[in-house]
Amino acid sequence: MSSSIVQNKEYRNKQKIKDGFISAFIGFFAFVWIFPILWTVWTSLRPYNDIISYGVFSWPRHLNLDNYFHAFRVMGLMHYFLNTLYVTVPAVVLTLFLGSLIAFVVSRYSFRFNLSLLLLFTAGNMLPIVLTYIPVFWLYIKIGDLFGNRSLLYNNYLGIVLVHVAFQVGFATFVLSSYMKTVPKEISESAIIDGASVFRHYWNVMLPLLRPPLAALGVLMSCWIYNDFFWALILMSEDSKRPVTSALRQLQGQYITDFNLLAAGASIVAAPTVILFFVLRKQFVSGLTLGSTKG
């Protein structure tokens, strides 16, 4: 008996030393991971002339936020941030709304086509995006011509919002429907017995219960849609209408020689998602994992 305790103690000590090594190793790895980001921020704090005259590795003679102010002014970032807002907010709200509708019907009413519907939406989320590029582009122009206004969808925020919604709604539906399955059926039954209409059942009974997954999805999708620069490159013909990540891509070519200014611009554009992640980390993580570990 006593020997096994001794053995256990020895084992624990050995484990402690091993854990120290592992922690140090991962720590080193983590430093390598974060270094490019730190380097970018560091570069953004130094004036361009410092680097030109003393080199990249020189001791900093000036550290200030000038590049940041300059980036806002010269690159017009504020304007592009607003564009992002016009795309992201409606797209996220609409995605969550439509996703919750389907999830509500599928999980509360037993129709024969429930599963096929759910499959249609979930599979749609996994299609290679390039498969839709040419027809969507062409469809946008044709719909525009039909209504006598070519920029009804093409070169318009509405068009970008709609493609984002079409692509993200599958994921939202899937996550929300698997969450709703965990909500007791009795709640719905009593609502129906009380004579609530379908709309009231959805709006006053189910929707308030969906707050946690809606918050999680909202955070996650805001981040995804904010980060996307691709649809805007395809569907926006005017540079001035592009969201901030697409604009940054454009500005990269324009300011390629002024590292420091570009570093400041990149840091500014990165800030919202990084801050969002730090502040709403719980929602962020649960949004991702709700969709992947259920099943």
Place this chain on the structure above:
Amino acid sequence: MRTTTANKKIRSRRSLSRNDRFTLAAFIGIPTLMQIIFLWLPALITIILSFTYWNGINVSDIKWAGLANYKNIFFGTPVFYEALKNNAIWLLWFTFLATPLGILLAYQIDRKIKGHKIYETVFYIPVVLSLAIIGIIWNFMLQPGGFVQGVMGRDIGNAVSIWGNYSINTYVIMGVASWRHIGYIMLLYLAGLKSVDSSLREASAIDGATEWQTFRKIILPTMRPVNIIIVVITIIESLRAFDLVYIIYGTSTAWPLLNILVFQNFAGQGISMKGAAYAVILLVLCIGPILLYLRNVFKEDLK
């Protein structure tokens, strides 16, 4: 059993008023219509277009091509095989290096080793950044006058071309891709690990199992659903890989991938339906993992 569910269905249908039925139809109809118009219909059209010749301008110019686009790709386009090779490298790298590293990392962080909170955050930050920003960050590291060149002792005048050198750029691209992928996998796995009963692990430790044995015999089997998801994500991400390389090379085929070839044929001067054929090839490759994912996720419902 059967009759009761049938009864229930009938009852629920009967209890619906006309108004309710209309609401339900709208609830299903609007999102489904949108999904079909902006996603499934375009996908279907692309599949059809892959069998045609078209320059993307006038619908009347579409001409039937049969399998010509595919024949051209398989027998007349060496860059297609280069792209396949790069996609395969991507897949192998992710499968044997990046994904396992992410899983091991999750396992260690879940054990609450010293500093696990900081590590978790650090590894996750690259995942929340836009590719547009990642491109800029890594350019700072690698471009002439950048950090890596400086460490190698090269100034702007005699810098090494990192992106233009085929023997280096494959590793560099894989490295940057892993920079994002590892954090993503770590996060997914970490969430799964939180649901593993910790007494299982303690029991195996008391029985004298080594770390590795515990991981292989206890953790991996209990994490089976998550494992499947991660396998699927790894395969699909490797097949769909695109943004990172696009950020570096644009639509040039300096380091081709299937998705880059699609884009090259769709954007720029000459629109060709070869791009549609590439997209269909990509879809065909993705179908297996997509079905695996759906089967895993809807296991109970499919029964």
